[in-house]
Amino acid sequence: MDLQSTNIIPITQARTKLGNLAEMAISSNYFVLTKGTKPPVALVDLSYLRNLENTVKNIYRKTFIDPKLDKYTRSFSNEEINQWLQEDQL
Numbered sequence: 001m002d003l004q005s006t007n008i009i010p011i012t013q014a015r016t017k018l019g020n021l022a023e024m025a026i027s028s029n030y031f032v033l034t035k036g037t038k039p040p041v042a043l044v045d046l047s048y049l050r051n052l053e054n055t056v057k058n059i060y061r062k063t064f065i066d067p068k069l070d071k072y073t074r075s076f077s078n079e080e081i082n083q084w085l086q087e088d089q090l
Contacts, residue, residue: 007029007030007031007032008031008032008034008039009021009031009032009033009034010033010034010035011033011034011035011040011041014031014033014043018043021043022043025043025044025045026045027045027048028045028048029045030042030043030044030045030048031043031044
């Protein structure tokens, strides 16, 4: 999944060659379409996208992480982590 600068295209330029871009979006070759400085969408091969989705599902299964629980998780501060590490050494 090497994103090359040639694969980043402003939407205004992509409009005129959308058919060609769709034909070139094969496997891991995808195009990021930008609007202003923001990359709002990507043009990607549908089978490649489905493969990525299945890979993510398999990772969640193996790590026992339920994506539905993401909203209940939080990041821990370095202070909290260091405290736990110290407690583990006792």
